Amino acid sequence: MRARREQLILPISAVCAAAPPPPPPQISATVGLLANATAPATSDLRVAMGATPTLRAEALWCLNTAVKHHSLNSNEGISELFKEMFPDSDIAKSFTCGKDKTGYIIRFGLASFFKKQLVDGINKAGPFVLMFDESLNQASKKKQLDIHVRYWEDDRVQSRYFGSQFLGHGRAEDLLHHIK
Incomplete structure (x- = not known):
């Protein structure tokens, strides 16, 4: 009886295989880098965030936005603010996170990493x-x-x-x- 019961247990990953839709055309190429870097094969978020210093800063900013429950609209104009606040920073000069890009990074870059972590934890359990x-x-x-x-x-x-x-x-x- 026990062997039959164990045959019925499937890993949760067997029922969770949905691919994200393609990015909107106005989103810059750095979002694609983050989305690819956090694909299901990636096991460490630091690898994804370390592609470029600007990409790392954008990913950290998106994490901050999500963790603190800020609205995506609150990121409108943040790039210009950072350029004014940090005029000598190359990262601030290339930082571009408006509401659309922030939402895209969170939904299709960071969320896929955290969902994979959850699925892996459930499968191990x-x-x-x-x-x-x-x-x-x-x-x-x-x-x-x-x-x-x-x-x-x-x-x-x-x-x-x-x-x-x-x-x-x-x-x-x-x-x-x-x-x-």
């Missing part, structure tokens, strides 16, 4: 519980599926937000499709 909640998003008037995962790590239960999907319908087939 073994069995996990996938929790989901489906509700109507008032802003978009679409059903929203929020996914959380609970697993055992460091001698305690970890509960983490995994992601959200918008649904057209909430049938079992639709839920399974969006969870995969």
Whole structure:
């Protein structure tokens, strides 16, 4: 019986293989460098952030924006401010993080790294519980599926937000499709 039960346990990475959409054309090439550097093969964020000093500064600024829950609009004009504040800095002269680039770096560069870290942690932990909640998003008037995962790590239960999907319908087939 135990062998049969273990055959049913799949790693979470088996159901999480979505590629990000291509970047908008107005985003500069440095964003592409960060997105490629934090692709699933990357295991260390320092490698991704160390490509160039400017890219490292932009990634750190984006992390700061996300951690402190600043709006992306608060980054409009920040490049000009840094150039005025630090006129002798080559990094400040080449720093370009407006709201669009900041959002893109967070969503398709940094987020993929942190999601991979989460998936790796869940896979190492073994069995996990996938929790989901489906509700109507008032802003978009679409059903929203929020996914959380609970697993055992460091001698305690970890509960983490995994992601959200918008649904057209909430049938079992639709839920399974969006969870995969």
